[in-house]
Amino acid sequence: MSQTKFTVEKDKKTLIVERTFAAPKAKVWKAYSTREMLLKWWGPRGWETIIKHLEFKDGGSWHYGMKCVDKNQGEWFGMTSWGKFNYANIRPEDSFEYTDIFCDESGQAIPNMPSSHTVLTMTERDGKTTVTTKTTYATAEALETVLKMGMKEGLTQTLDKLEEAVTG
Numbered sequence: 001m002s003q004t005k006f007t008v009e010k011d012k013k014t015l016i017v018e019r020t021f022a023a024p025k026a027k028v029w030k031a032y033s034t035r036e037m038l039l040k041w042w043g044p045r046g047w048e049t050i051i052k053h054l055e056f057k058d059g060g061s062w063h064y065g066m067k068c069v070d071k072n073q074g075e076w077f078g079m080t081s082w083g084k085f086n087y088a089n090i091r092p093e094d095s096f097e098y099t100d101i102f103c104d105e106s107g108q109a110i111p112n113m114p115s116s117h118t119v120l121t122m123t124e125r126d127g128k129t130t131v132t133t134k135t136t137y138a139t140a141e142a143l144e145t146v147l148k149m150g151m152k153e154g155l156t157q158t159l160d161k162l163e164e165a166v167t168g
């Protein structure tokens with residue numbers, strides 16, 4: 001499996017994540033933009049994805065839940081965490097942007113939880129696709145909060161599942 005590279009720029013309130021997949025860009029793009037593929041890989045191991053709404057277009061949104069189905073994850077078992085992406089500047093197979101919020105099951109933002117803005121880009125070379133996300137938070141404290149919540153571990157597992165989905 002490929003390595004996931006994390007770069008934390010606290011002074012810029014930014015997290016940059018880079019991962020290369022042994023798959024063509026069209027296949028990786030489909031994994032990010034279609035219900036069928038997102039259900040296969042989104043979320044860390046032991047979590048199941050629920051899609052309430054997905055409209056992958058400029059001005060569209062994705063309202064999703066991640067439900068813990070792994071009894072070995074203790075207090076998390078049976079819990080569902082909700083999130084929402086609001087999409088903008090979609091350039092098919094090259095890039096898109098989104099704001100990401102923690103929300104409840106009805107899609108309402110949870111107060112005092114960090115939101116972020118991400119620019120995701122894809123580049124292909126020799127049949128391999130590199131996905132780079134540059135995520136900016138309102139404050140360095142907000143970035144620190146998500147890191148302490150296990151963002152690095154959860155995202156690494158999620159991207160491992162994406163690799164399995166696009167190369168399997």
